[in-house]
Amino acid sequence: MKKLKTVFNQVKSLNGAGAPDMISLLWQLICYSPKMPVRLQQQLLLDEAKPFTLEVDDPHFAKSTLKFKGFTWGEGKRKILITHGWGSKAADFAELITALKSVDDMQVIAFDAPGNGSSEGELSNLLLFAKAATTVIKTFGAPDVLIGHSLGAMANAIAIKETAIQPALLISIAPLINLKENFIASLNAADVAPGLQDQFFTNFESLFDMEASHFTLHNLYPGGLVRRHWLAYDPEDKIAPFAFLENFLIAHPEVETKVYQGPGHERVIKDELVISDLVSLIA
Template sequence: MKKLKTVFNQLKSLNGGEPSDMINLLWQLICYSPKMPVRLQQQQLLDEAKPFTLEVDDPHFAKSALKFNGFVWGDGQRKILITHGWGSKAADFAELIAALKNIDDTQIIAFDAPGNGSSEGELSNLLLFAKAAGAVIKTFGAPDVIIGHSLGGMANAIAIKETGIKPALLISIAPLMNLKENFIASLNAADVAASAQDKFFTDFESLFNMDASGFTLNNLYPAGSVTRHWLAYDPEDKIAPFPFLKSFLAAHPEVETSVYEGLGHEKIIKDENLIADLVRLIA
């Protein structure tokens, strides 16, 4: 978190100026994922898991293979895959994982995406999240249930498409809907000039061979590949604004929704009511 604050403050201090290293700072602002230490309760849960390490290729930033770490609880027949959000890690689902462990005949799999938590990588992006989820699916087999929070919801959509699986239940918790709008919000908060923002998005398109506006859940959604999709949200979520979600739900009326007010974007995954609802859904 300290590094991200430093980058943010550097950009703020420029007062809209555009020094020669501006674009490098912008990439760090958008693609550096802050890392928070593991708490004691979280570490105790990780100690109970069977750890694993897999690799994915990062052709954009590291330009090499990156190792990422994962964790498995249980050896049941029903597989549950959890994909965390931006600036998060598997251990941040400690309360949910502890509850899911009480469901009979389950195997719970979670991982730290490249550039997040305990895994390798300086900068990260949505595609690395999706590649990691895909690598887990190919290694452990198709999950019956896939859970994703925030950016993890988008990553799961891509992984489902890429692997061709058809999960019985997809659970999205406060999923991001429009990645470019999130980028713009971060850039505006740092007082980045419009011309520098335009340059960043031009470079983004060149690097990823895709306009940032294409990274929306509407575009990425694996329609027809999910038997049941259940989505939880807080209508006052500032990170995943409701107007974007409303547009998505209008296009996909089959998605079931549940509202959890007053929790915001991060605390929602720890909410006792949400966790109880998820256990009922899965059990």
Template structure:
């Protein structure tokens, strides 16, 4: 988190001046995922897991294969894949994973996406999240249930679409819906001018060979491949504005939703009521 704050302050200090230094810093501002240390309870949970390591290619930032770390709890036949959000890690689902472990005949798989937690990578992005989820599916088998928080919810949708699997249940918790708007909000908060933002998005299109506006849930959503989709959100969430979510839900009225008030974007995954509801859904 300290590094991210340093990058943010450096960008603000340049006061929007279009310089090579500023353009370089903007890539770090948008794509550096803040890292928080593992707490004791989280480490104890990780110690109980069977650890594994897989690789994905990163042609955009590292321009190399990146190793990412995963964790398996249980040996049951019903497989649950848990995908964390931006600036997070598998261990941040400690409360939920602990509850899931009590379900019979269950195997839970979590992972630290490239550039997050304990995994390799300096910068990260949605594509790397989805590639990691896809690599797990191809290596460890098709999950019956996928659970994703924030960017992890969008990554799960993209992985389902890329692999063509048909999970029994998809659970999305405060999903990000429109990444370009999240990028713009971050750039605005750092006082980056519209002219410099336009330059950033032009460079983005050249690097990824697609527009930032393509990184929206509407375009990555695997309609027809999901038997049941349950979605949890806080209407006052500042990170994933409810306006974008409502527009998406209007396109997919089959998605079941539940509102959890006064939890925000991050604390919601630790909420006892939410966890109990997820356990009831799966069991």
């Protein structure tokens, strides 16, 4: 978190003016994922898990393969894959994983995406999240249930398309809907001038060979591959604004939704009512 604050303050101090390394700073502002230490309760849960290490290719930032770490709990036939959000890690689902361990015949699988938690990588992005989820699916087999929070919900959508699996249940918690708008919000918060923002998005298109506007949940949605999609959100969520979600839900009326007032974007995965509802859905 300290590094991200330093980069943010560097960018903001320029008051919209350019600098020789400005685009590099903006990449760090947008794609450096803050890493928070593991708490005692989380570490105790990780100690119970069977750890694993897998690899994905990062052709954009590291330009090499990156090792990422994951964890499994249980040996049941039903598999649950959990994909965390930006600036998060598998251990942040400690309360949910603990609750899911009580469900019969279950195996819970979670991982730290590249550039997050305990995994390798300096900068990260949605494609690395999706590659990691895809690699886990190909290694452990098709999960019956996929749970994704925030950016993890978008990553799960890509992974389902990539692997052509047909999960019985897809759960999206406070999903990001429009990634470019989240980028713009971060750039605006740091007082980045419109011209510099345009330069960043031009650089983005050159690096990824596609526009940032492509990365919306509507564009990435796996459609008929999902038998049931259940979505939880807080209408006052500032990170994933309801205005974007509303448009997505109009386009996909088959998605079941439930409103949770008050938990916000980050703490929604720890909310007792949310966890209770998820366990009931899965069990």
